[in-house]
Amino acid sequence: MNGLWGGLGRAMLRVFPRDFRERFGEDIANHFGTGSREARARRGPLGVVHFWIKSMVDVVRVAAAERREERRMRTAKADGSAFSDLGQDVRYALRTLRRTPGFTVVALVTLALGIGATTAMFSVLNTAMGRSLPYPDPGRLVFGRATFSGNVNPWVAFPDYQDYRDQAASLESLATIGGGTSLVTITGADEPEQARITFVTGNIFATLGVHPQLGSTFTIDELPAAGGGEVVISHSFWQSWFGGSPEVLGRSLIVDGAPMTVMGVMPAGFRFLYDVELWVPPWPGNSDPVTRRYHNWLLVGRLGPDVALDAARSEIDVISTQLEEAYPESNQNKALQLDGLHAGLVEGFQQSLFLLVGAIILVLLIACGNVASLLMARGSTRTSEMAVRSALGAGRTRLTRQLLVECVVLALMAGGMGVILAVWLQDLILGFVSMDSLGIGEVGLSPTMLGIALALSLGTVLLFGIFPSLAATGTNPAEDLKEGSRGSTSGRGIRYRSGLVVFQVALSLVLLVGSGLLLRSFARLRGVDPGFQVENLLTATVSLPADGYSERDQRIQFFEILREGIQGLPGVESVGFVSRLPMLQTAGNVAIWAIDNPPETIANAPLADSRIVLPGYFETMGIPLVGGRDFEESDVGGSPPVIVLNRATAQALFPEESPLGRQVAVDVGEEEPALLQVVGMVEDHKLSSLAGGTRTAMFFPYAQQPTTTLRLAVRTIVDPSTLVRPIQERIWELDRDIVLSDTQTMADALATSVASTRSVTTVLGMFATVALALAALGLYGVLAFFVTQRMHEIGIRVALGASGGNLIRLVITRGMILVGVGAVLGIIGAIGATRLVENMLFQTSATDLATYVGVTGFFLVVALGACLLPAWRALRVDPVEAFRAE
């Protein structure tokens, strides 16, 4: 029995840290008890006092030392414990998320979509901007395009190319490739086969740094006097035509009737600019004359080692100036623009990509807004939980951290799903924004992409996680416990969420306006009258082989007979032939002037788009003849040369006068211009693109310029596609080796010509729709929450006799204030942001009032819809129920 003294000793123990107390408390208490009794036995009460004083002093001294030590131990251990807390937080977060599956699924899907789409977009952009071209040492490759008075043309004249190549010392090599591709017919096997071909100089492979897998390149002159004779073939063509035979080198290939020797086979996957099977050297007469006035080539060069691009540019500029002085007739104001090859190739779709990336970031922001709003709504139902935890000793930092851990867990899960989505979305984006010219067929999964996804996931946590967490923990435990039963929160949550809605409305309006502008522009573009009738028009290409058609008359006769043959087919209304179809093939611009008004130099002469037609072409196309006559059977080689002008050319050459019967001169690339008489004038029509303005054009009769390739335009009274086979059979009746190629309807061709615009418009429209839906959802959520929160108040109003109209007004006013503020901000934002699309717009201003009004109106209607549902719920509030819930 230690009695009183033991009890007192036990009281003393309080001064020791808990660990020490638990371990030795009993012993120390006994110690005091025993010690006191012995002290009294030996020296009486004074002994006890003495014992106690001495012991107390000792205990206090030791307790202080123990506490100091314990504190030291605790801080040393702190790191370890933080980690175990983190593990606890993660486990807790997973448990919480599992407990609210509805919230978790919605948040996960929203975030995964947002992160996935943004990751895909960034990854594509990153690949396009960052991927090096599939050629060795790509940084040294340059792209050369001609400029006229500073505007990119981009085609270069062949003689100019030769001068640049011979004079530019800063370039290790400079090669050229044709401005396009064409289809040729390969004969010699059982069935003729079509192949795509382009003209290149033999040094192009060495310039790109890719050498043929077999053999070498051309050995003949770079500009042979007559048709090719030598060809380098692609790997796939080698496989399909020659069965991958190793003895392919030196074998002969009949290309459009001309024999060519296979000189080399390129490695699999090699491509430059175009997907072609055959590369042949250029030769005069293949289409356009080789003069400084015909621009039909693109240049690719390789900088010398350690030569800077700027140094090469300076040198090229000097050469351009010299050429300008030496050939003022053709080279005035002409220069060559040198860019890094990658930059030059990316230029075309860079803007679209940046635009889409910007748009998707807005969508992601809006999505984050929704998740934040959800988190807040959920946070408000967890106020009691937070208050309890807080009352049990969890500090504010601890609670915030736990909520943030929940957000991080959510974001990382969403990020993981997003990556899977992104891989799939990348392909989708590449389907819309083709990057074949960069050699990018697919992007795949890359560490960069995973990095982007991780960064986005964590970035979104900051966006959607921080505010709700702070709002949720920044509450007063005592107040919240008291109010907890009602599940409501302070006004802070609803204020944050309202702020989020304003922000979402603003962002989605920016997107909607942007896509609205593009849509309107696109509609205007599609609404452009091309100047000819598009419907029921079948187009195709017919190319004559060289052998058997070397004589002019053979070619003229072939097409005459073919025209009659097709005309006789059932379902055919009329038939036209032209060297290059409007919208489908671009034609060269050639100088033309009235003989009685010659220009000082040819370089100053007006230019006109030049095409060759057979009689009946204008009628077939539906291009009205406004004066004079169409070409006739009598316009032949020996008869006086004649020409038909479009209205723009006629007005340029003969302002205020009739062009009919007047003499004009046309630069045909020779010493002397050709002299022709104007016999007809046709209405202006679109030549190369719907977006382009009115252009000058002129037409020559085929019988006076019989080329080997003509395009067919057939006006039908049945579905145009059903006529492909009958037409091909008519051709085969004339020649088994001629293939009808490039068959498509004009309607399809027009759709293709605006395809890239449509892609961007479609994708942006999709983004805007998603943004609208998300914003409407966010608005609905906040209003629904508002109604729930005000259930009590609404109940009182109903009890006091408030009408349905009053209640609806209450909710809708609330919603519309948010939408109104957001819309004003959004319109201001849109005015700034749509500058970015300004140059993509066709006949549409970036501040087009109708679009702004229309889009805002549309948005308000959707927003009103989002308000009505919660308002309707408010109507159904039963006052008795509302009070019972108290």
Added chain:
Amino acid sequence: MTPLTSAQFHILLTLVEGRRHGYGIMQEIEGRTGGAVVLGPGTLYRSIKQLLGRGLIVEVGSGADGSPEDGNQRRSYAVTPEGKACTAEEAQRLQALVQWAENAMVLEGGR
């Protein structure tokens, strides 16, 4: 090795002769030093804790030496082999100090 404090050394010396409980240790020290050294309860148990922590003594069941004080369950302590070695080492160190004092004729002067 951290040197032993005076209290720890006294406790170890006591336990080398046999296991004892806390109060017993104090009594033994007081007796052996003629009352010159009396360990307060804080110092005593803090030292015991430290010795336990260093593995120089261990806790054993109560009254195993057959000397239960007053029937109360009390924890007793016994020295470990390490504790014994450590005590010997400390004793040697002190002996060396005493030797030094002798050589310095400190003790003669006091006689």
